[in-house]
Amino acid sequence: MRKGSIAASLFWLTAGFLVLAMMTTGYLLSDLYSRALDTSLSETLDFHVESLAGALLDTRDPQDPGIALADPRFERPRSGWYWIIRDDAGRLVNLSTSVVGIDLQGVSASADALGRSTEVVDDPFGTRLRVVERSVTLESGRYAITVAGNLTEILELVEDFRGQAFIVLGAVGVMLTIMSAIVARIAMRPISRLSTAIEQVREGDAAEVSGTYPTEIAPLAEEVNELLRSNAQIIERARNQVGNLAHGLKTPIAVLRNEAVAQKDGLADVVTSETEKMSSLVSTYLERARLAARTSVVGKKADASMILQRLTRVMGKIYPGIDIAFDTPDATLPWFRGDEADLEEVAGNLLDNACKWSRGAVEVRLGSERGAKGTQLVLAIEDNGPGLSEEDATKVLRRGVRLDEKTPGTGLGLDIVKELVDVYGGSLELKRSALGGLLVEVRLPTAPGRAGAASPGLTHFRRNTSQEASDR
Structure with missing residues (x-):
């Protein structure tokens, strides 16, 4: 997908949205998971508080060794799971084995409607705790039951979940991005087909745009x-x-x-x-x-090789004393993108002038070359006549100008050629020929021929004058 294309725009827009959506989803899932674990911890601590309160009300003795919790984490020191029972004076009257060596303070927060208080504190070992506290009243006085759970474990689980979630979501995002690229390419195929159809019309392979396209295009x-x-x-x-x-x-x-x-x-x-x-x-x-x-008519093209072969045969009959040599081009030579009659007029005028002024020899070459304007058809016609100076070469292109009034003609031939070449966006050059006379080079736009694309450089030719000689 090239930069600036619709498919590229769709791809990058989808990729950006997916990155944002996946990141937001990852943080939301992590937050929901954290809230769920924290709620579960609070409910577990509430259950333990109620269990201790029930045992205390059953025994009526806060120092009874039978008051305990079945969870083994309360028996392991530095586990982050603790419970204690204090009297009104704040004296410690009962505790779990895990509290040994730890000064676990009561909850300073105010109680809720159910008489429970909760807050988050750190123990001496750096473990973050969620603490829940409830008061129980007996005949002997009022007692505070405090239970603490390990909140650090919850935070670690959330971090692990967040990392795994981002890995999974990242993989899903990559798959969705690849899918969006495939979808964008498939969705743009009708536009590519339409572009190809229009190109065929411009190149002369079709008279109109054909094919079935989606409703949008x-x-x-x-x-x-x-x-x-x-x-x-x-x-x-x-x-x-x-x-x-x-x-x-x-x-x-x-x-x-x-x-x-x-x-x-x-x-x-x-x-x-x-x-x-x-x-x-x-x-x-x-x-x-x-x-x-x-x-201005779109969709026309002509086989330049066939036109030149026909013209050289005709000129050979009109000027039987002139040796006209035409190098037959390779089959991959591109066609002329334009009206066949226009190319005949250009080549016919130039070939007629060359035959008029030559001293017995005319050479015609047809090829292609790639330049700043793309691949162009190159027509070169040279003779062994007197040729033209630079000043005369400029003057002769003016409409109706004739350097020799004795030679039959109107003087409009080269001007018509120049007009046609300019209209097609080509170029016309008059040079000194290696034969001693004038070399005329014409460059015109090309269209793919029967054999396909044009050759990358100047086409190489093989010499073929037998046909012209037999015609003469």
Whole structure:
């Protein structure tokens, strides 16, 4: 359970509550056990007092040797169990054998409704005693019967019980904590399944969130599906609006341009210039809207290897004099996370430019690498043409810029590529090729392909040009 997760929060909350509950339970049980033992001791002492009082009333002689208790602890010195009988003057008239050598004082506390007094004292040996005292009146006078019991034994039993109770409760707490961790993990499984289902939609493996979920999170799955449907509808409406806007603007602009061309004056030149700017701006922003709408669709992915194989075959037929070499990637290569048409447009424009400017050789490589943005698809296309300087490499990415007006084209290819790459959050780099011409490297987001996860580093390739050669 990772820090910050719901399962971890439930686990630590349950563990903290269990620790508090077990400690409180341990002290409460110890206190109840102590009270029970103390009550039992008091009842035992009351019984002994009543026994001595009965014997005294029966014999009528407080010094009679027959006055005794059957409990052998009263016969053992320093046992903590004592009894004595005093007269009104406080003189000792009878005692148990255990009292020998001990000056056991009477109880100073006041008597209760039954005529008994009780208090806790210490004997000379450090033993804590609970003392109970009662008065008995005979013809010869009034006598005080005092019985003491060992309270230290009770306290020791309570301490032993407390230690054992905490051990048992601790073991129970550990078992309950483990059980709470298991319960939390089991309870969070539907959320993990929902997360996996949403990830499958994002990676393009599913069109919507599927599966059966508990009542608490089933509405979330339904809302995600509804959001996906709503997003698709919004994008479709946006596409329609973009098409309508294109048709609505291009025709008036074309009319204005044609009318201005027919006129040969200063105003016509101004109108021609401005309509060209308007047409360029309309094309630019309509293209951006079109790209944004296409790449906003969740759940699409494409096999980049198959697309590159198809494009290299097509370009081989269009440029039969160019040797196009494509390194077939390993089967574990991840797919492109996006629309197949977008990847075809990116790779097609770059491959077409490479063939136009090359002097007979073009190399295409496809791989993956792990970086700060995760695993990315890497497309590298290089040629042995004249290449570009750093200044020209920066300039050529501007919309409509062409360094050589003699070569057929509109100058929008690289700009469209850059727009698409930016929309997908990728990168486009122009470098000097080892072949002597231009090296174009494109990095795009990935999605798992048929073989599973992406390779950890740059994919290694095997050379395969026989298919392209046979196609040409």
